[in-house]
Amino acid sequence: VLQEEYDTYDDPFVQLPLAWNRRRIIEIVAARDLIFALAECGLCGAFNRTTNKRICHLNISPDEVIRSLFYNKNNDSLITVSVYESDRYSSLKCRTTPIEYIRRGQLHDGFPLFETESLKYPGFVEFDDVNGKVLTFSAHDSTYKVFDLKNYNFLYSICDKDIQEIKISPGIMLVIYQKASNHVPLKILSIEDGTTLKTFTQLLHRNRKVDFIEQFNEKLLVKQDKENLQIIDKLWSD
Incomplete structure (x- = not known):
């Protein structure tokens, strides 16, 4: 039985880029009283479970395409992994935003993660909730790095082509x-x-x-x- 229905495109006063027309939802993440829905086109909406209303879009720039989401319960924040048109969609960029900031619509108060890492394809980032670790791979030098998911501190690296x-x-x-x-x-x-x-x-x-x-x-x-x-x-x- 359908209990609730959310619409990522429910605000008629917000003019979205043409590339963000309706697409199927590929990922849904729940974090406390919020629900995040990521569309195939890279548009992500944040919804309040109590009011059933969309709070905001998580895309902080028109050329941002969000590829995946991860709720970090260690510090109650949402990590977005994105690519950008200005970079020809070639590199993954990670950003963490506290859930409280998202509730307030303060998306620009989040901060980037792993800026020193080259995550150009086929590089990647993987979040491991079980062990509390993050694994990144920089393809240009065949280096894997492990970070602490609690504070994002670098732990060690493995370099082997x-x-x-x-x-x-x-x-x-x-x-x-x-x-x-x-x-x-x-x-x-x-x-x-x-x-x-x-x-x-x-x-x-x-x-x-x-x-x-x-x-x-x-x-x-x-x-x-x-x-x-x-x-x-x-x-x-x-």
């Missing part, structure tokens, strides 16, 4: 290196300080594409094209 992917799990990170002919090197790191907990290799079927490698608790899941899913039950064994 042979890393293909990093998967985050509770307490640890699974580092997946470039696939060799019949195996893939793997490493498990502590999420807290980046120290190596285990280094090993996983055998693979030769000439088969790897669909995914995932970690689930103490198990490693490996799937290759046209092969059965492998579940390795001795991830921590020697």
Whole structure:
């Protein structure tokens, strides 16, 4: 049963850019008494649950396209990840705004995050609520950096051009290196300080594409094209 309905475009006195015409909603984030709805075009609206009214749009400039949202419960703020037309939409920019500022419509009182990081594609930023960490990747120098989600302090970095992917799990990170002919090197790191907990290799079927490698608790899941899913039950064994 429909209980409430919100309209991102409900203010007839606000003239939005033509590019911000109606698009489907791709992300909804709830934070205390507010609801944030992000449209496919990059327009994001903030709504009050009590009054069922839109408070404001989170786009602070006409050329800003918001790509994703993250509610940081550690400091009661909303993080927006955006790209800008003035930058040819090439770099991710992060901004944090306290929820109280959003209630007041003081969007310009938020502040940018990770300004020293080059987040040009295929660079990225990932927010890990479970471990309270932020992972960034700067593609130009193949550097991963880990920050504290509570205060955004830099913790440590990992620089290795042979890393293909990093998967985050509770307490640890699974580092997946470039696939060799019949195996893939793997490493498990502590999420807290980046120290190596285990280094090993996983055998693979030769000439088969790897669909995914995932970690689930103490198990490693490996799937290759046209092969059965492998579940390795001795991830921590020697």
